[in-house]
Amino acid sequence: xxxxxxxxxxxxxxxxxxxxxxxxGLIRRFWARHPRVADLLLASMYFVPMAIALIVDALLGxxxxxxxxxxxxxxxxxxxxxxxxxxxxxxxxxxxxxxGMVAGFAEYGQGHLLPVLLALYAVAVYRDxxxxxxxxxxxxxxxALSVWLNEGVTFMSWVAVASQVVIMMLAATLIGVNVGNxxxxxxxxxxxxxxxxxxxDQQAQLARVSERARIAREMHDVVAHSLSVMVALADGxxxxxxxxxxxxxxxxxxxxxxxxxxxxxxxxxxxxxxxxPETGAAVRQGGRDRREPAAVRAPLEPQPGxxxxxxxxxxxxxxxxxxxxxQNGRGPNNAGVQLTxxxxxxxxxTNVLRYSESPTLVTVRIVATSGGVEVIVADNGLGHSPAPSxxxxxxxxxxxxxxxxYGGTLEAGPAANRGWRVTATMVFDPEEKA
Numbered sequence: 001x002x003x004x005x006x007x008x009x010x011x012x013x014x015x016x017x018x019x020x021x022x023x024x025g026l027i028r029r030f031w032a033r034h035p036r037v038a039d040l041l042l043a044s045m046y047f048v049p050m051a052i053a054l055i056v057d058a059l060l061g062x063x064x065x066x067x068x069x070x071x072x073x074x075x076x077x078x079x080x081x082x083x084x085x086x087x088x089x090x091x092x093x094x095x096x097x098x099x100g101m102v103a104g105f106a107e108y109g110q111g112h113l114l115p116v117l118l119a120l121y122a123v124a125v126y127r128d129x130x131x132x133x134x135x136x137x138x139x140x141x142x143x144a145l146s147v148w149l150n151e152g153v154t155f156m157s158w159v160a161v162a163s164q165v166v167i168m169m170l171a172a173t174l175i176g177v178n179v180g181n182x183x184x185x186x187x188x189x190x191x192x193x194x195x196x197x198x199x200x201d202q203q204a205q206l207a208r209v210s211e212r213a214r215i216a217r218e219m220h221d222v223v224a225h226s227l228s229v230m231v232a233l234a235d236g237x238x239x240x241x242x243x244x245x246x247x248x249x250x251x252x253x254x255x256x257x258x259x260x261x262x263x264x265x266x267x268x269x270x271x272x273x274x275x276x277p278e279t280g281a282a283v284r285q286g287g288r289d290r291r292e293p294a295a296v297r298a299p300l301e302p303q304p305g306x307x308x309x310x311x312x313x314x315x316x317x318x319x320x321x322x323x324x325x326x327q328n329g330r331g332p333n334n335a336g337v338q339l340t341x342x343x344x345x346x347x348x349x350t351n352v353l354r355y356s357e358s359p360t361l362v363t364v365r366i367v368a369t370s371g372g373v374e375v376i377v378a379d380n381g382l383g384h385s386p387a388p389s390x391x392x393x394x395x396x397x398x399x400x401x402x403x404x405x406y407g408g409t410l411e412a413g414p415a416a417n418r419g420w421r422v423t424a425t426m427v428f429d430p431e432e433k434a
Contacts, residue, residue, distance in 0.1 A: 039084050042118055047080040050111050068107050075100040079115045086122040094119035094135050098142045105146035113165060116143070117172040124176025125183060132180070136173040140166045224395060225350045226262035230255045232319035232353060254318050305338030306331045306366070309345060313364065316349045322361055323349070329368030337428045340402045341366060341375055344410070347395045348377035348422045356381030356420060371427060372408075378421040399424070 031038045054076065058069055082096040097115035104112045116139055124132035143165040147158055237251035304312070306327075313325050332338060345364055352362055359381035367374045396412050403410045408426035415421040 043080045043083040046114050050076045072104045075104045087126055090122035090126050094123055098139050102142055102146045106150050120172045121176035125180040129177050132173055132177055139169050225346050226258055228350050228353045229258050229315055229319050303339045304342045306341055321353055324363050326365045331368050332428045334428050344375050344399055344424050352379045358382055373426050375424045378415055380419040
């Protein structure tokens with residue numbers, strides 16, 4: 001898992017809008033926002049005392065020889081500059097500080113030990129635990145070597161001083177490992193939260209895509225049904241116009257009514273498909289304001305259901321399609337199941353009107369039981385085999401997807417004797433009103 005650190009001074013994920021608690025402690029937040037200041041302060045804690053000591057020894061002419069003073073001055077400047085990069089290159093800083101400790105330990109041993117401790121801490125925090133322990137081992141050996149190189153050192157004094165050096169290095173490493181593990185653990189949690197937030201957004205996007213695909217099928221149903229009815233009515237009105245102008249007028253009025261109804265439904269569907277505008281009504285959610293899309297705020301007409309089946313069948317009867325509607329049992333309360341039943345009947349009757357040859361009877365049978373429903377639409381036309389150019393098949397595919405949502409199946413094919421038959425079964429909770 002790749003760690004994703006938080007940006008200083010922020011409490012949101014880098015790629016999302018998931019709020020995180022503010023880090024505790026005013027001082028800790030200050031150092032987190034100003035890492036350069038912290039590095040400069042630590043480097044000054046080493047540079048200033050060592051510079052004062054070197055200047056005093058040079059002015060008084062006591063202590064280390066002139067050559068050792070120059071060597072230590074070079075070490076102080078190099079190590080101080082290296083400490084400024086302890087976050088970005090902690091291993092290189094550890095190498096420089098350890099070599100500086102070896103070079104200047106004889107005269108200013110305790111002073112040169114501080115940068116090594118800071119470097120060991122930085123390696124443990126900003127790299128990994130294994131690198132920290134390798135750095136500790138190498139630094140401990142160099143520290144023991146530096147003590148041994150002192151002139152006049154005895155074995156017992158070497159053991160005592162070297163033990164102190166190693167213990168201080170061990171303490172710095174342990175503190176760094178503890179702090180570093182905590183930082184890495186928090187970074188891993190933040191990264192996991194970012195991934196979950198991204199997955200949440202992806203799921204929401206997939207849901208939107210799925211919903212838009214469903215709406216596209218709705219538009220197909222609306223257009224195919226309405227145009228088929230309007231074409232049939234217009235042809236009928238044209239045929240009877242010379243003989244019965246009044247009936248022709250009624251048919252054209254039905255064409256206009258069907259067209260207006262279809263336009264209203266298509267406007268509603270296109271309004272849902274449209275992208276949300278920049279402005280919208282502000283609502284409170286989760287303790288903060290957010291913009292609600294205008295497409296959501298717009299009053300939407302209710303989706304058709306089983307109560308609209310009679311009106312649907314009458315519109316096809318007006319197109320001279322002989323239909324018998326049979327409904328048995330208590331229908332479902334679930335609006336989604338009702339809409340699916342409505343669309344099955346609508347698509348099936350549209351296909352009968354478009355493709356069936358001279359049907360004398362079209363039966364629409366809906367049989368509801370305590371936990372399911374069966375929808376059958378059958379006609380006795382002479383033929384019902386459209387060529388590929390006559391239909392895309394999207395209507396039946398869409399119906400199969402709708403039915404599958406409720407654990408059902410849909411089959412469409414030639415009937416036993418003649419004509420075409422569509423049979424769909426679904427399972428539902430009769431009391432559910434989703």
